[in-house]
Amino acid sequence: MKKKVFVAREVFDEASSLLEAHFEVQSNQADTVLDAEALAGALADKDGALVALTERIDAPLLARCPRLRAVCNIAVGFDNIDLAACTAHGVMATNTPGVLDDTTADFAWTLILATARRLTEAERYLRDGRWQRWQLKQLLGLDVHHATLGIVGMGRIGQAVARRALGFDMQVLYHDPNPVAPEVEAACRARRVTLDELLARADIVSLHVPYSAHTQHLIGAREIALMRPSAILVNTARGGVVDDEALVQALRAGRIGGAGLDVFEREPALHPGFLELANVVLAPHIASASARTRLRMAMLAAENLVAALSTGQPPNLLNADVRRG
Ligand code: DGY
Numbered sequence: 001m002k003k004k005v006f007v008a009r010e011v012f013d014e015a016s017s018l019l020e021a022h023f024e025v026q027s028n029q030a031d032t033v034l035d036a037e038a039l040a041g042a043l044a045d046k047d048g049a050l051v052a053l054t055e056r057i058d059a060p061l062l063a064r065c066p067r068l069r070a071v072c073n074i075a076v077g078f079d080n081i082d083l084a085a086c087t088a089h090g091v092m093a094t095n096t097p098g099v100l101d102d103t104t105a106d107f108a109w110t111l112i113l114a115t116a117r118r119l120t121e122a123e124r125y126l127r128d129g130r131w132q133r134w135q136l137k138q139l140l141g142l143d144v145h146h147a148t149l150g151i152v153g154m155g156r157i158g159q160a161v162a163r164r165a166l167g168f169d170m171q172v173l174y175h176d177p178n179p180v181a182p183e184v185e186a187a188c189r190a191r192r193v194t195l196d197e198l199l200a201r202a203d204i205v206s207l208h209v210p211y212s213a214h215t216q217h218l219i220g221a222r223e224i225a226l227m228r229p230s231a232i233l234v235n236t237a238r239g240g241v242v243d244d245e246a247l248v249q250a251l252r253a254g255r256i257g258g259a260g261l262d263v264f265e266r267e268p269a270l271h272p273g274f275l276e277l278a279n280v281v282l283a284p285h286i287a288s289a290s291a292r293t294r295l296r297m298a299m300l301a302a303e304n305l306v307a308a309l310s311t312g313q314p315p316n317l318l319n320a321d322v323r324r325g
Contacts, residue, residue, distance in 0.1 A: 033055075034055070070304075104157050112149075142232065148201055148203050150204065202231060204234065207236070239267050261282055
């Protein structure tokens with residue numbers, strides 16, 4: 001008899017076909033975000049699940065899903081999954097590392113350039129019919145070339161952002177608890193510094209850390225106060241790494257130059273302050289959203305699910321200490 005899996009959000013046909021070749025598949029075709037009750041109901045008789053960052057996988061849910069053996073996230077970040085609870089319930093958890101690094105780095109750069117050069121503000125100015133004449137002092141921005149880029153979190157995505165800075169002749173500083181290999185530092189022309197030094201020196205601060213209890217509000221009022229008055233902050237990592245209230249206050253008071261944000265503390269809800277501010281560029285968590293990369297993420301998650309339930313050896317297992325089988 002085929003094992004049963006639940007696909008919690010809409011995926012590409014290619015991923016559905018792969019799963020259907022191995023399992024009896026039930027899908028949330030409506031692509032709604034299921035509440036905990038509905039998710040528990042859907043998973044109660046399932047052996048595996050394909051989920052996204054919108055699904056919270058925790059101990060109370062797992063206690064109601066006795067057959068569940070694998071939860072495969074369609075994301076590299078896995079702060080929606082309680083790994084210890086998965087391990088305690090014998091559930092393998094996986095993510096999708098590696099396939100979205102360059103696409104996310106491209107988008108960090110999209111936000112860096114758009115924020116530094118005030119692109120969305122300029123477009124609104126045009127669309128509102130306010131452009132009357134060319135002016136020397138119109139919509140003046142921040143030069144990105146030869147500026148200092150500060151990268152917080154020098155993992156795969158942070159490194160991909162740093163490599164792109166070479167083309168802008170930038171000085172790159174990074175902060176990470178673990179230094180990267182000397183050859184990586186050399187290739188990116190990057191130097192490791194403390195977080196406080198990075199914040200004080202960078203013209204552009206780009207965040208690339210996972211969300212956890214350790215990185216909750218890593219950038220709060222104290223850290224923002226250390227930044228240069230003209231500096232911009234870019235977040236393509238996770239909401240909650242930045243204290244949104246502190247950021248809104250700082251932007252309102254002109255304590256920093258601007259912010260480019262793809263992720264938010266209570267997304268999809270936005271701090272209303274962001275909507276009033278001209279010096280922020282806002283995006284709805286789309287840093288990895290190129291057609292090719294989102295397909296690769298869905299396929300990798302589906303491949304993890306197939307491997308987890310057929311061999312107990314998914315390629316991207318997060319909790320290696322889990323009891324399998
Ligand atoms: C991830 O993979 O963690 C992204 O945030 C999802 O787009």
